[in-house]
Amino acid sequence: MIDERWEIGSEFDWREEFVTLDGPCHEWPSPRSLFSSGRAALLSLLRQWSDAKARRTLHLPSFFCMEVAATLATVTDLAWYRDVPDQEAPDLDTLRAEPGDLVLAVNLFGRRDGSLWNEWRSRNPEILVIEDHTHDPFSPWAQESAAPYVWTSLRKTLPIPDGALLWSPQGLPLPSPASSPSHGSNDKLIGMLLKGLYLKGACISKEEYRTLQMSGEDSLAKETDSPVSPFTHAILNGLDIPRMRRRREANVREFNRALLELPQDRCAPLFTSWPEGGVPFNALLVCKDEETRDELRRYLIGEKIYTAIHWKQKGEPLHSQDPEALSLSQRILTVPVDQRYSCEDIHRLVEIMGRGLVRSVGQGAMQR
Numbered sequence: 502m503i504d505e506r507w508e509i510g511s512e513f514d515w516r517e518e519f520v521t522l523d524g525p526c527h528e529w530p531s532p533r534s535l536f537s538s539g540r541a542a543l544l545s546l547l548r549q550w551s552d553a554k555a556r557r558t559l560h561l562p563s564f565f566c567m568e569v570a571a572t573l574a575t576v577t578d579l580a581w582y583r584d585v586p587d588q589e590a591p592d593l594d595t596l597r598a599e600p601g602d603l604v605l606a607v608n609l610f611g612r613r614d615g616s617l618w619n620e621w622r623s624r625n626p627e628i629l630v631i632e633d634h635t636h637d638p639f640s641p642w643a644q645e646s647a648a649p650y651v652w653t654s655l656r657k658t659l660p661i662p663d664g665a666l667l668w669s670p671q672g673l674p675l676p677s678p679a680s681s682p683s684h685g686s687n688d689k690l691i692g693m694l695l696k697g698l699y700l701k702g703a704c705i706s707k708e709e710y711r712t713l714q715m716s717g718e719d720s721l722a723k724e725t726d727s728p729v730s731p732f733t734h735a736i737l738n739g740l741d742i743p744r745m746r747r748r749r750e751a752n753v754r755e756f757n758r759a760l761l762e763l764p765q766d767r768c769a770p771l772f773t774s775w776p777e778g779g780v781p782f783n784a785l786l787v788c789k790d791e792e793t794r795d796e797l798r799r800y801l802i803g804e805k806i807y808t809a810i811h812w813k814q815k816g817e818p819l820h821s822q823d824p825e826a827l828s829l830s831q832r833i834l835t836v837p838v839d840q841r842y843s844c845e846d847i848h849r850l851v852e853i854m855g856r857g858l859v860r861s862v863g864q865g866a867m868q869r
């Protein structure tokens with residue numbers, strides 16, 4: 502990346518440096534189904550299990566992506582149990598599943614391990630547990646899972662235009678994707694290629710590749726059963742997954758460490774430890790209140806640091822009604838520190854954050 506185009510976050514660009522020439526670095530589960538998006542995979546699974554006579558309820562964590570939940574609500578009834586990632590573990594006493602229901606167990610931001618769920622599952626064999634490993638697809642929990650179904654949207658952490666994986670450690674039947682691929686995958690791939698060249702300094706309009714990325718994302722979000730693109734299918738075995746995981750974990754550690762040197766009154770890491778062998782999704786911050794979070798976010802956008810909110814609940818058509826989840830969703834901020842960034846990038850990012858925090862003290866606003 503040339504310096505004048507330095508930025509952090511937003512959609513992935515395509516980089517050959519993430520491809521290994523040393524053969525496959527990961528043994529994928531077999532059999533498996535590969536879809537274009539996580540939603541396409543889970544909707545296909547839910548349709549497979551839906552029973553017109555007795556509608557099944559899907560239980561979701563109260564801290565979850567409400568846009569995805571709204572899509573799932575089109576094919577099944579929803580209920581909520583308390584799992585808020587500023588707490589050590591999900592509160593499974595709030596999970597009121599009946600025999601025949603389905604439960605989504607989520608490794609939120611990669612900070613959970615499966616022990617509580619494994620125990621709960623063995624006490625509730627008549628309930629179908631589906632694990633969501635989107636935030637850390639290659640954690641020991643995911644790799645050693647014995648759940649009925651395991652699901653992960655690979656495109657959220659790997660630099661690929663699309664892709665979600667579904668398998669059944671218990672050998673249950675898997676849905677197959679439909680035959681027609683998603684147009685969204687193509688747009689996203691072109692967007693990735695153009696962004697990669699833009700960051701290197703090529704005369705390419707940012708607006709042009711952003712438009713493709715956004716239209717691609719819009720189409721992917723609407724997919725209900727499409728297969729993974731030929732590009733992702735072919736490249737999965739060529740990706741240097743261990744290297745990317747090492748980089749991401751080191752960046753989160755370095756970010757959390759460097760943050761300790763900044764004023765602590767306005768924002769702090771959501772968590773600083775995670776299960777052995779796991780890799781956190783990204784650096785997660787909890788701010789003092791919603792205003793501070795939004796101010797910090799605006800300031801960072803002005804510095805070309807594009808943070809994200811995982812996930813909003815206030816004002817969404819659907820929400821969990823859990824006051825603790827709502828409160829955290831108003832204060833949380835995701836800072837992307839994935840495999841794209843070096844240790845120097847992390848230091849630069851924290852230094853910029855520090856400038857904003859110091860300047861804003863006593864001013865009530867974080868201006869550039």
Ligand SMILES: Cc1ncc(COP(=O)(O)O)c(C=O)c1O
Pocket residue numbers: 537538539540541566569607633635636654656665722
């Ligand atoms: C934890 C989690 N699981 C699943 C999904 C669905 O993935 P996709 O966007 O590929 O449909 C998302 C998307 O935001 C997610 O955050």
